Amino acid sequence: MRAPAIPPLSSGPTPLYGAYGIVKRFGDFTANDGIDLEIRAGEIHALLGENGAGKSTLMKILYGLLEPTEGVITHRGDVVRLPDPDSARRLGIGMVFQHFSLCENLTVAENIALVMPRALSGRALAARIAALAETYGLHLDPARPVWSLSAGERQRIEIVRCLLQDPRLVILDEPTSVLTSGEAETLFVVLERLRAEGRALLYISHRLDEVRRLCARATILRAGKVVGACDPRRESARSLAAMMVGAQVSALKPPAAAARAGERLRLERLALPAPGLHATDLRDVSLGVSGGEILGIAGIAGNGQAELFAALSGEVRAPEAEAVRIDGRAVGHLGINARRRLGAAFVPEERNGHAAAPGLSLSENAVLSRHATAPLTRFGLLRRRGARALAQAVIAAFDVRKAGPDPAAGTLSGGNLQKFVVGREILAEPGILVINQPTWGVDAAAAAHIRQALLDLAARGAAVLVISQDLDELFEIAGSVAVLHAGSLSRAMPRAETSRAAIGLLMGGSADPAGPPPALGAPAGRPEPAHAEVS
């Protein structure tokens, strides 16, 4: 489809691909708000931003998975339309997803053949796989079943699938999030080679040190808008992070020096085998949270956060009762409601489908987690008036915006539903609160509200455990921070005695988390900003 060419944003050759004035709205929510992006041949272009900044939306638009509400996409200066991934692929756009879509019980070759045109199969395909493996060092045994492969090898299949279509632009979504550091090094070599061939790469990552090493240009998104473009090699990780995070929306009131009420939550050498291939073993996790304290658990997604939360909540029972203690009582064998009756409350990461049932009304969702601890039943009968009153109390206390008197939870926006599920637990006035990713994908105002509520709860004497990928959040509210990496938890370090760099090192597994913490301020002789991570 030809249309008048769009003048490029900057001087120089016509960009290979351009996106101009991209707006994407989901209902009232604007995920992308007038984004401009130019990608040139032979560059690795970084797309940076916090969770919820609009990176995934933009990436999906470029790959034809979403159509923009407004704005145009160009290919070599011509306006193009990408109604589906097939058209994107025909224009030479390929994508390597963060979450692999592979069939476990098929072999490498079969998984690749699955997405190839039917004409290309059998021996011809095997030859091309071998050729690619040779050229790029993407070594794969075509006959091996996928279930026997490591994450890095699985990613290679995805990359090979992508390269077989000879793309001009490869979009990589958090490619290193599942890789070990050795595997990541191998990947970087492949990416460099692709760049040297004149292909363009759009590299989406949280890991600023990688971006500074690989990318010559970066576009930084915040709240759906482009807030900056730079050469990451000339920036420090700190300055990049500052651009991503922006100014704080509202300063939080620090907790009044809370009375230390003794240890209320304790994990003692908790070891849990992973429930499945994609899960993480918990290895000898020990921690303690006192009343009045907020302990932060930092870590990159997929390092055992979900498993740790399930073990704390009782959704998964511990092998020994003594592994989990609430106010001194061994509760490892108790279920979630028994732990709630002992004064604990829990907020899981996933709002829709875990913390709340999207098809049920808000008052029914109040019953969901509070039926054991609030007077919501009598002789097994639901007290619907009580449930409605509880839901109303949460809505009023946490300023939950909604349509209608008692709408289905799924109709609320992410931030409002998160305020509801957090408020539902906090109004129970728990002695122990365990919360996983409290402000994930939530707008800044709602995030500030939730963080303040956590600080206030701790100030009233509760022990609060916050699992978060957002280091800024942890440094803002947590009194001390421990790092979860590959299922092992580091020692908790008081906020005043640690730094983002030290935490970042542990998050990347650069120091043995079970061992002594790194020397403060001078992490293992490596330049400090290079390892800071902001997620």
Place this chain on the structure above:
Amino acid sequence: MRLDLRPRSRRSPLLAALSPVLAFAGAVFIGGIAVALLGVSPAAAFLTYFVTPLSEVWSLQEVALKAAPLALIATGLAFCYRANLWNIGAEGQFVVGGLAGGWVGVATHGSEGFTLWILPLMLLVGTLAGVAYAMIPALLKVRLGVSEILTSLMLVYVAELLLDYMARGPLRDPAGYNFPQSVAFDGAARLPYLAEGETLHAGVLIAFGAVALATLVLTRTLFGFAVRVVGASPRAARFAGFSDARMTFAAFAISGGAAGLAGIAEVAGRIGQLQPTISPGYGFTAIIVAFLGRLSPPGILVAALVIALTTIGGEAAQIDLKLPLDLTRAFQGLLLGLVLGADVLARFHVRLVPGGPASPRA
């Protein structure tokens, strides 16, 4: 070209209420074409199927007698299906309930004196036998992870053969000229008739009571809430502390118990003795009834009456118009398909989108 389904942001209550009616009209229309192709006047067939059975006292009673076990079984099944548990073996639980309860009737044959306890005991034993029989697939699922669909279905054939054996063997009436059936139950082992000289018996009241009770449980109790959450959001249910295993046992117990009670009500009601077969497939038809009634007990009651009506009407059509009985079954299947289809149309916008099939990566 591909079909694209998008959820309607606003669900019209009128459309939701109207969709089964439209589906029924559509089924009648398509059925009418089939009847016409068989060389019979569609108008005459419509009268025979849907009007005549409602115009006479005896056929009205027949409709109610057919609807009662269907409603009772389907109400129990609704608990399973709501919780995403697939008990396909209600037929077997029905048969085992009838057999166990009927065995009490045979064993107490000829009892003298105070006999008021016999019927309640039969109903209780029938119900418990249904519960116990449904526990087999539940236990296999919870302990070993075996698909309940296969086990519950296969146990149907075990139950049917067990009844066949018992009726021809150990429980056969010794004075019955070798007919494969038990003694006829005493009056104390029969469900009482609701009116003198009529066929309607107290089993109909049991079904009504069960539907009312199930409505209350599903909408007003914490257990009913748990059933709904387990089906709608399994992870949220675990977060609420509702155990998967307990829910599996409870839902299978309820559906097995309801099917067992329906079985003994059929044996102690209409049949009055044990025979090699006691069910014309009630347990399977009830699956259709449960979904026609959208897994809500009041809806199930209506659906049971509609299906019973088409069955009675189908028998009449077979006799009067020489229409095959298979036509009735085809019509029931058609009705289910259209009701489910109408539900989809009421909940989603359907659009034809140009272009190939959606990408597997999308």
